[in-house]
Amino acid sequence: MPATKTGSDRRQQLLKAAFDQIAENGFEGLRTRVVANAAGIDHSTVHHYFATKQDLIAAVVDYAVSRFRSGEPELDRPQVRLREHLELMARLMREQPKLFTVLSEIDLRAKRDPAIGAIVAERDQRWRATLTALFDQPGWHPSIAPGPAAALVIAAVKGSRFYADPADAAAALEQLLELLIPEGTLQ
Known part of the structure; x- marks a missing residue:
């Protein structure tokens, strides 16, 4: 049975x-x-x-957002934490493109549907707060402002989801990483 x-x-x-x-x-x-x-x-x-x-x-x-969580930010190593976060996103873009299709659909619908917009806004606010906390820690280039840097990461991730080729989307995130954390700056 x-x-x-x-x-x-x-x-x-x-x-x-x-x-x-x-x-x-x-x-x-x-x-x-x-x-x-x-x-x-x-x-x-x-x-x-x-x-x-x-x-x-x-x-x-x-469910979709939970795929990106990998624990609390390591505030003593914020550059490492951001690198891990964006590398996870880039990997998932290559391995699970359906995940990003769903997230893109949700974001597009959120612009026209206030109820879905509220769901997305609440989740995005948590993401922005986490990223801002990372950028608020010492060790970043002095020209990086925490709030705008968090917005840049979110915009890059959301924008890259619209690439037809997941490998191109992942490459865009990897380029962002190199701009924010140049090679050799992590010990």
Whole structure:
């Protein structure tokens, strides 16, 4: 007899199905009925796991963003931490382009949908705060201002997602790294 799925398993299946639908069809193709079918459950059951479609979208955003977390910033080695962060992003751009397709879809939709815009703004604010804390530490070139430098990194990452070739996107992030942390400046 096969093991029964737990609520957490079903929730993950729905989350993955929604992620895949956004990656393949954009937001216009995101239908809870299709998501439920892909997860192997009845459409009416989706609301037991996600009260609203917005809750499902917020969970997809959290799932996608969680791929980039690798712990708290090492404030005593901020350049190392930024290098690790951007190298992770560059690697994921090459290995998981679907992840960046979903994030791009979410960012584009956030401009037209206030509810999704609020979800994205809250996540971006946390990212900006983390980056600003890194740039606020000693060791950076004196011309680097923490807030604008954080905005530059975010703009570069978000902008590079629109390259058709993930390798080009990753190369853009690697170039940004070399501008912010020139070769040989880390011990």
